[in-house]
Amino acid sequence: MAAESADTGFQLRSMVKQDGTVELSLLSIPTPEPKPEEVIVRLLASPINPSDQGLLFAGADMSTARSSGEPGRPVVTAKIPPASLKALAGRLEQSLPVGNEGAGMVVKAGSSAAAQALVGKTVAILGGAMYSQYRCIKAVQCLVLPPGTTAAEGASCFVNPLTALGMVETMRAEGHRALVHTAAASNLGQMLNKICLVDKIALVNIVRKPEQVDMLKKIGAVHVCDSSSPRFMDDLTEALSVTGATVAFDAIGGGRLAGQILTAMEVAANRTAKEYSRYGSAVHKQVYIYGGLDRGPTEFNRTFGMAWGIGGWLLTPFLQKIGFEAAQKLRERVAAEVKTTFASTYTKEVSLAEALSVDEIAVYSKQATGEKYLINPNKGIR
Amino acid sequence: MAAESADTGFQLRSMVKQDGTVELSLLSIPTPEPKPEEVIVRLLASPINPSDQGLLFAGADMSTARSSGEPGRPVVTAKIPPASLKALAGRLEQSLPVGNEGAGMVVKAGSSAAAQALVGKTVAILGGAMYSQYRCIKAVQCLVLPPGTTAAEGASCFVNPLTALGMVETMRAEGHRALVHTAAASNLGQMLNKICLVDKIALVNIVRKPEQVDMLKKIGAVHVCDSSSPRFMDDLTEALSVTGATVAFDAIGGGRLAGQILTAMEVAANRTAKEYSRYGSAVHKQVYIYGGLDRGPTEFNRTFGMAWGIGGWLLTPFLQKIGFEAAQKLRERVAAEVKTTFASTYTKEVSLAEALSVDEIAVYSKQATGEKYLINPNKGIR
Numbered sequence: 001m002a003a004e005s006a007d008t009g010f011q012l013r014s015m016v017k018q019d020g021t022v023e024l025s026l027l028s029i030p031t032p033e034p035k036p037e038e039v040i041v042r043l044l045a046s047p048i049n050p051s052d053q054g055l056l057f058a059g060a061d062m063s064t065a066r067s068s069g070e071p072g073r074p075v076v077t078a079k080i081p082p083a084s085l086k087a088l089a090g091r092l093e094q095s096l097p098v099g100n101e102g103a104g105m106v107v108k109a110g111s112s113a114a115a116q117a118l119v120g121k122t123v124a125i126l127g128g129a130m131y132s133q134y135r136c137i138k139a140v141q142c143l144v145l146p147p148g149t150t151a152a153e154g155a156s157c158f159v160n161p162l163t164a165l166g167m168v169e170t171m172r173a174e175g176h177r178a179l180v181h182t183a184a185a186s187n188l189g190q191m192l193n194k195i196c197l198v199d200k201i202a203l204v205n206i207v208r209k210p211e212q213v214d215m216l217k218k219i220g221a222v223h224v225c226d227s228s229s230p231r232f233m234d235d236l237t238e239a240l241s242v243t244g245a246t247v248a249f250d251a252i253g254g255g256r257l258a259g260q261i262l263t264a265m266e267v268a269a270n271r272t273a274k275e276y277s278r279y280g281s282a283v284h285k286q287v288y289i290y291g292g293l294d295r296g297p298t299e300f301n302r303t304f305g306m307a308w309g310i311g312g313w314l315l316t317p318f319l320q321k322i323g324f325e326a327a328q329k330l331r332e333r334v335a336a337e338v339k340t341t342f343a344s345t346y347t348k349e350v351s352l353a354e355a356l357s358v359d360e361i362a363v364y365s366k367q368a369t370g371e372k373y374l375i376n377p378n379k380g381i382r
Numbered sequence: 383m384a385a386e387s388a389d390t391g392f393q394l395r396s397m398v399k400q401d402g403t404v405e406l407s408l409l410s411i412p413t414p415e416p417k418p419e420e421v422i423v424r425l426l427a428s429p430i431n432p433s434d435q436g437l438l439f440a441g442a443d444m445s446t447a448r449s450s451g452e453p454g455r456p457v458v459t460a461k462i463p464p465a466s467l468k469a470l471a472g473r474l475e476q477s478l479p480v481g482n483e484g485a486g487m488v489v490k491a492g493s494s495a496a497a498q499a500l501v502g503k504t505v506a507i508l509g510g511a512m513y514s515q516y517r518c519i520k521a522v523q524c525l526v527l528p529p530g531t532t533a534a535e536g537a538s539c540f541v542n543p544l545t546a547l548g549m550v551e552t553m554r555a556e557g558h559r560a561l562v563h564t565a566a567a568s569n570l571g572q573m574l575n576k577i578c579l580v581d582k583i584a585l586v587n588i589v590r591k592p593e594q595v596d597m598l599k600k601i602g603a604v605h606v607c608d609s610s611s612p613r614f615m616d617d618l619t620e621a622l623s624v625t626g627a628t629v630a631f632d633a634i635g636g637g638r639l640a641g642q643i644l645t646a647m648e649v650a651a652n653r654t655a656k657e658y659s660r661y662g663s664a665v666h667k668q669v670y671i672y673g674g675l676d677r678g679p680t681e682f683n684r685t686f687g688m689a690w691g692i693g694g695w696l697l698t699p700f701l702q703k704i705g706f707e708a709a710q711k712l713r714e715r716v717a718a719e720v721k722t723t724f725a726s727t728y729t730k731e732v733s734l735a736e737a738l739s740v741d742e743i744a745v746y747s748k749q750a751t752g753e754k755y756l757i758n759p760n761k762g763i764r
Contacts, residue, residue, distance in 0.1 A: 055660045091658040297641075297681050312684075
């Protein structure tokens with residue numbers, strides 16, 4: 001990639017085209033002049049979260065990815081299944097920037113005192129378009145990282161930490177006393193496990209492989225159920241019975257898991273029921289689907305009475321609902337515990353151009369648990 | 383059936399047995415002496431609602447029904463699929479009375495003034511065990527029918543009317559401005575249609591047969607979508623777009639309909655969206671499943687963003703939530719409009735013994751729209 005001056009910078013873009021393909025490319029864009037309340041952040045670290053991949057790949061089949069373009073300026077094209085295209089009408093032929101969150105150094109600031117105070121500071125930021133060398137953002141949106149914290153350490157301050165904290169807050173607000181989490185071996189799952197240990201909340205972890213049981217137990221998890229085990233439903237029912245968990249957060253989305261969780265919750269609830277009710281237990285049982293690791297259809301038998309719900313859960317509406325002050329408290333907790341409770345691990349750091357290599361895409365697009373990439377948009381540039 | 387004195391009466395019972403069958407029979411039980419606040423109602427009409435069939439048949443395959451017993455005292459046995467048995471553990475070997483609601487005449491009363499005032503009155507009652515010749519109940523639970531109303535006319539004062547009114551109240555309480563109803567040609571659907579016309583609420587009716595479109599249009603329905611039509615999704619999306627309905631009440635439960643409704647709601651919501659959101663529309667879209675006409679699994683592709691919910695909806699918890707006074711207002715409206723808005727129609731009136739004939743069961747267990755039976759527990763008895 002050619003070096004760029006601070007006046008311009010590369011930015012990763014994703015565009016769904018009329019011909020039913022998604023095109024990923026790097027654009028060179030001018031760095032804006034910050035307004036009085038704004039700063040320019042030179043981004044040094046931005047994770048590729050599952051939630052970024054939705055916007056990035058637009059549901060395309062990435063096994064069809066083909067690369068073209070000049071050296072250092074790759075262009076990747078992949079085919080979108082026709083069934084997914086209808087839902088993408090709203091973004092057709094629009095070149096969209098990607099990257100929910102990141103961290104970097106403030107290299108320029110507007111005239112306000114708040115903005116000027118940030119020059120030279122390492123900050124974490126949220127708000128899209130983070131797969132960019134430079135990002136103009138309001139000073140008030142910058143979370144200043146504690147001294148001695150690197151950009152890589154602060155790159156994932158928002159999406160996973162606030163999602164994990166949001167699950168715990170939702171559990172409390174809706175009157176549940178313990179919770180269930182699926183794909184629990186993920187970065188987010190490990191984070192949630194740490195929060196629950198610190199806050200003394202019972203957590204039932206559901207994983208998909210036996211080795212993930214050991215990994216979570218090593219970091220202190222008490223209840224870990226392996227959905228690939230023949231004993232899964234019995235183990236899960238027992239854990240739900242012991243903990244009294246009646247809300248679950250599910251990253252899988254597709255398949256039968258959400259229904260299995262509700263079924264096990266119902267069996268656990270009926271263990272303490274005093275008399276038979278034809279409508280099942282009166283205890284409300286809830287599964288929130290917040291991810292789509294399995295993009296297939298969700299399927300369930302309704303063998304869990306009538307007091308149940310399945311729904312979508314998303315961080316931004318949750319933060320809006322609790323309001324700025326409550327959200328700010330959560331953000332401050334993340335900054336204070338960024339090297340402990342909210343520490344993330346990455347398998348690889350790549351440049352913007354490397355992130356658009358077909359070989360790297362083949363790895364990170366799998367969203368395998370424990371395979372997480374970090375983009376350094378200024379890697380290899382000066 | 384032999385005539386019984388008022389001291390004893392026949393009562394229909396359902397029992398799930400250890401051997402995996404359900405046994406339906408008539409027991410002769412003593413009529414209790416009413417306490418001061420209680421009355422004895424001689425039941426003359428009690429509908430067989432879908433919600434009664436769950437308790438009655440216990441999920442058994444009624445095509446396996448076999449009859450035994452003496453003339454007038456039939457005993458029917460049918461096999462329960464093994465998959466359904468686990469959920470029935472709570473009612474094993476218990477002889478349970480059936481029948482949510484009914485109407486009849488007060489033939490005896492306790493010493494209180496409230497109870498004595500009801501003697502000779504035709505009343506509607508709710509509370510189970512209505513497939514009985516005599517039912518002891520608190521006077522305060524009796525809804526006195528307007529003069530000139532027969533027991534048959536007042537037999538369905540609670541389940542369908544309060545469910546229909548509960549849907550409208552839920553819609554209002556949760557901030558939706560119009561609603562969707564499935565299996566809309568049912569007695570309940572016609573009732574809901576009448577309520578919405580009177581209350582000027584936009585209603586999108588979903589039916590499963592072309593002839594049901596005409597039937598509903600004849601009684602004033604504005605939006606009727608036929609799910610068997612190839613144009614169904616387009617018709618539904620258009621109706622949702624026009625009405626702005628974002629909540630649906632689904633009697634079907636199984637299959638893909640709930641997901642189709644959410645998908646169409648999402649497309650309708652995005653028609654007015656100003657910019658593309660990768661997470662879909664921010665409008666919350668809700669489907670409440672209140673019945674299970676299709677007992678198969680519920681299946682949906684999550685092609686409707688993140689602001690959605692699917693859950694169970696049940697009348698009793700709804701009434702508890704709104705409280706006695708609000709519920710009483712709904713009950714009084716039903717009594718006042720029992721011959722108009724809340725009128726029900728039945729295909730056949732049967733005695734308790736006839737209700738346990740294998741031939742009649744074959745008809746009413748289908749829960750076909752428009753095929754509704756009324757039991758007269760005192761039919762053929764003096």
